[in-house]
Amino acid sequence: MAAETSTRHPRLKLKPGAHKRLKAGHPWVYSNEVDMDPGAKALPPGSVVTLTDAGGQQLATAHFNPRTLISARVLSHDADTAVDEAFIAQRLRAALGLRTRLFDRPYYRLVHAEADGLPGLIIDRFADACVIQPNTAGMNALTAEIAAALREVAGARTVIMRGDSAARTLEGLDQEVRCIVGGVDGPVAVEENGVTFFADLMAGQKTGWFFDQRDNHAFMAGLSSGMTELDLFTHTGGFAVPAARAGAKAVLGVDRSEASLALAIKAAEANGVARTCAFERAEVFPFLEAALTAKSAWDMVIADPPAFVKSKKDLKAGLQGYRKLARLCAGVTAPGGLLFMASCSHNAPLDEFTAAVARGLADAGREGRIIRTAGAAPDHPVHPLLPESAYLKAVVLALD
Numbered sequence: 001m002a003a004e005t006s007t008r009h010p011r012l013k014l015k016p017g018a019h020k021r022l023k024a025g026h027p028w029v030y031s032n033e034v035d036m037d038p039g040a041k042a043l044p045p046g047s048v049v050t051l052t053d054a055g056g057q058q059l060a061t062a063h064f065n066p067r068t069l070i071s072a073r074v075l076s077h078d079a080d081t082a083v084d085e086a087f088i089a090q091r092l093r094a095a096l097g098l099r100t101r102l103f104d105r106p107y108y109r110l111v112h113a114e115a116d117g118l119p120g121l122i123i124d125r126f127a128d129a130c131v132i133q134p135n136t137a138g139m140n141a142l143t144a145e146i147a148a149a150l151r152e153v154a155g156a157r158t159v160i161m162r163g164d165s166a167a168r169t170l171e172g173l174d175q176e177v178r179c180i181v182g183g184v185d186g187p188v189a190v191e192e193n194g195v196t197f198f199a200d201l202m203a204g205q206k207t208g209w210f211f212d213q214r215d216n217h218a219f220m221a222g223l224s225s226g227m228t229e230l231d232l233f234t235h236t237g238g239f240a241v242p243a244a245r246a247g248a249k250a251v252l253g254v255d256r257s258e259a260s261l262a263l264a265i266k267a268a269e270a271n272g273v274a275r276t277c278a279f280e281r282a283e284v285f286p287f288l289e290a291a292l293t294a295k296s297a298w299d300m301v302i303a304d305p306p307a308f309v310k311s312k313k314d315l316k317a318g319l320q321g322y323r324k325l326a327r328l329c330a331g332v333t334a335p336g337g338l339l340f341m342a343s344c345s346h347n348a349p350l351d352e353f354t355a356a357v358a359r360g361l362a363d364a365g366r367e368g369r370i371i372r373t374a375g376a377a378p379d380h381p382v383h384p385l386l387p388e389s390a391y392l393k394a395v396v397l398a399l400d
Contacts, residue, residue, distance in 0.1 A: 006080040012049040019053035026385045029072035046137030050079045063138025073119035089149040108379040115381035124207040129158040131207040135167040147180040158182035198263045212376035224248040227299035237264030239302045244273035253279045288328035297334040309345035319356040326360025339397045346391030372396040
């Protein structure tokens, strides 16, 4: 990696002893670790600062927001690093180098925040279109530099800003969605594991597509030949369409979003499996209750719901939700069938999520064994000192 250029930033002093985690490589500094003197409090959210220990020793360059729990996010472990377009481009080249080793087609998460050295920034790539999520005040201030670097490094012709995440509210940022470079005229194609899907980059959930489930899509499709499959919270058909392509006998996808289902139908048609796939607009829990009453059953049941645990205070209720979902799903899984359960709630630990699923099976009077535990695809790397950022967890169970 080329040497980073430098400039002088305001100094932000940490309290005595608060520098130890930082020196060990942790990328975050919490507000109670910062010496919040009047000068620190006066810094605008998103300021670039040089962190120092209580004695004034320079430690790192970081984005700083005096109004948030995570006050500083490390950009470089060198002091006074210039954070500009060249800095962003350098980080992008490293991230791109890894993704091109992992994938042979340009559809992936290009930047996954701290793990790619760009804390608070998400970038998903759809060939020559990129969707960015600047979720911190610091990254939001660099929007123009990020777009320019994407044009230079990734050849992006379209750059869309999806500034509509809940995380931005915590940073004091407005919600906004706009094209920074170029534009799109309707949904764009997404290629994954040889299957074509379609994503709405301007209005779809998150960035329009969930690259994190790539490997799980492929694993479940590999087990679907000759099977019937129920894909709950199907979104744009991520599990349903690959299963049909792999030889599933019949697939039903269920989602409450009419717009998402329209893209799922479009994907089924594009992959030649429209006759195998059916899609139904419904709320999942009432749908499952009705299916239980009708004694309906499928050989494979997929449940990939939105986050049930959006904050730590929601953990108890969220785990109860996963337990109920597992009970209902087990009730409509045929004898000897397979059940896939996922959680994208980073506040729900894997062991507690798995325990909730196990309780749901017991509530349904079913027994099973876990044959696979998985997380996100490798384009969603995890910073080794931020294990809590490994938000996605999934279990596959073979039921009795």
